[in-house]
Amino acid sequence: MSLTNPQAPAAAGKRYFSSVARWGYGEIIFWAALLAIFFVPDANLPLFGQIVIWGLFAMSLDLLLGYRGIPSMGHAAFFGIGAYAAGYLGKFGWTEPISGLVFAMILAGIIGWLTGRLIQRVSGIALLMVTLGLNLILYDIVHRQSELTGGDDGLQGVVIAPVLGLFRFDIFGRTAYLYALAVTFVLFLVARALVKSPFGLALLGARENPRRMIMLGTPIERDVSAVFGIAAAMAGAAGALLTQTTQFVSPATLSFQRSADVLVILIIGGTGRLYGAFVGAFVFLFLRDWLAALSPVYWYFWIGFLLVIVVAFFRKGIVPSLETLARRVRRR
């Protein structure tokens, strides 16, 4: 009893925060399943590689939208920066993939941090417009500077050396899948630790009530640029992974379409969970693959349909709805 034992409340609190940080069975199964796919004969590894990369990309947006409550309509800008950065390195002789990835992340992270500084004092609809505007500017630059970027044809002749000097990128996408999965897992661990730290709580606090955060002495503006930088670096990593695993960069990497797609993925999967991003990517890309085979032109009809259904009936997306369902079943 809390009244009789002064240590009891603290113990309950510690138990609570430990349970928040602890790995659940669902999480372990999730990552084990992604690894197991590699060993399934005839698995469509290129598709699963895409799912992992889109999942990482959507997870980076989740840090902004789900945890800090900043909607971005231009998140593909950072994906594209990472994709082109890795592409240029590969094209001009720096073919080692891991250092290329790190460089792409740093570049995207710096630009994301600057973007965060720019939008610190903006909120709501204006925020959507500023992020969208930045994305459009970047897309147009890449489009016009076709001697530099290849324009619509994209960046050709990207060469990527074997991972760790050992694993060649093969035509079956086996190395590509494991490489993308390993990088994504490491970055997921970072994101997971971040959101479960006091900083993660401060992000939630600022999402819930920025005025109160100010009155607790929190530099909420500095936190915005920090989380923007981190999210952009992770989006850049996703872009770099796409470049390195396909050895090609298309201007579509930073198109507005991609910004909209990643938002759809995250909202279908559910925000503020990290896993929503991956589940959303799985649903989105599987449907796209399947529907594109059925009718190559009209598949966006069904994506739109799915979005309406999810938002109308599951409200918070797939993962949060499943969590609610699981809680109800357990209570019974």
Next chain:
Amino acid sequence: MNNVASTQPVLETRDLHMAFGGLVVFERLNFALPRGERHAIIGPNGAGKTTFVSLVTGLLRPTAGDVLFNGAVITHTSPQQRVKAGIARTFQINSLFKALNPLASLVIALAEREGKGGVSLRAVARETELIEEASALLAKFGLADDALVVTETLPYGKQRLLEVVLALALRPQLLLLDEPAAGLSTEQGHELFRQLAILTGETTVLFIEHDMNLVFRYADRVSVFAAGALVVQDTPESVRNHARVREVYLGA
């Protein structure tokens, strides 16, 4: 400096002028608050009480004049710098983290106070001192059993209490309470102030309150604001019997 350290006011305003466009709230407000005092601000609606609190905390900037904290001019410092210097406040309308629980809310406050709120990969679970202190604070205010309940589902009175606990967690030198008992029943209001009187100890407390019973019972001294001016500043007894106060405020 014409004050010696021991009598230096914690808070002081000098010729504070505040206008929103053409609407002048304060013409020339000179206010001083001695250390350790429990001081009430009363006055009719529109007297500028909440504006005054916002000027002290830095959410608003005055059009002219200065705010001094411990003798130093803080007029142009950010709200966050003022919090770090030792000024904390609560809001008239609950301003909490609705989707978080009280324990997590307090950990946010304590982590920031201890400079542990920046980018980190260290789990909250490993900050055991923060969790212990947060739990102890909640227990002190009788919120131990509500520590893990989502804040927005708590009864109003407990949310009101949490509002105060969050501010006290910062260990402020000056605590500003904007109508802490607003929306509480008479008994709840008295209970809140009784707890505050015990738990604030040496902290200087400045509170806005409409309930005159609470004011006269818990304030060491009272300031009466009316139409953007400090009408009188005195003990509850004198204020109660002050002719001008009866005229401008009590309407008798």
